[in-house]
Amino acid sequence: MLNMDFLQRIVIETESMDWVASPASGVWRKPLEREQKESGHTTSVVKYEEGSSFSSHPHPHGEEIFVLDGVFSDETGDFPAGTYLRNPPGSAHAPFSIKGCTILVKLNQFDSRDLEQVRVDTKNAEWLPGIGGLMVMPLHEFEHEHVALVKWPKGERFQPHRHFGGEEIFVLSGTFKDEHGDYPAGSWIRSPHMSEHFPYVEEETIILVKTGHLPIS
Helix, strand or coil, rough: CECCCCCCCCEEEEHHHHCEEECCEEEEEEEEEECCCCCCCCCEEEEECCCEEEEEECCCCEEEEEEEEEEECCCCEEEEEEEEEECCCCCCECCCCCCCCEEEECCCCCCCCCCEEEEEEECCCCCCCCCCCCCEEEEEEEECCCEEEECCCCCCCCCCCEEEECCCEEEEECCCEEEEEEEEECCEECCCCCEEECCCCCCCCEEEEEEEECCCC
């Protein structure tokens, strides 16, 4: 098991990690949390080399993907950088990349009732005004779980707040900050249920945020 104590706050700068080979030739990964070696609850950054592929496989408890660079593909289409994908519980696919790509992928973490398939091209989706100067792009919600992109303008500060059901952040650009530290692009932060912080930025920063999905006890 890796980082499966959800009561702990975890911070990982993925850019400083080494790539680890996967079972598929030309597909590499940086594991962030993992319940079992090749199954169960998993979060990873995954890199597909040019022309690499994975054989068809199921996702019994769902799959969530954000394409970080390149073009990710499967039999349902081609998904360029900035695409957010959700494949529901019981789905299966055979992913590949013709020219190579890098993705953030979360496996087997869906509520069994959350059956919506989602495809969002965030490069062309609308930003909505949030609190203060923040801009928000909602991507998915199911009961307490919410997923969104949040754009922080230069110098923005947010009031201290708690996270019911926890919070997960992946920094896509800029540098995210709070009283605990600085988190450059590529940082992954997982904060437990009812954790609190005072976030701010000094440069425009975009983060992928998920809240309300972690165990509450």
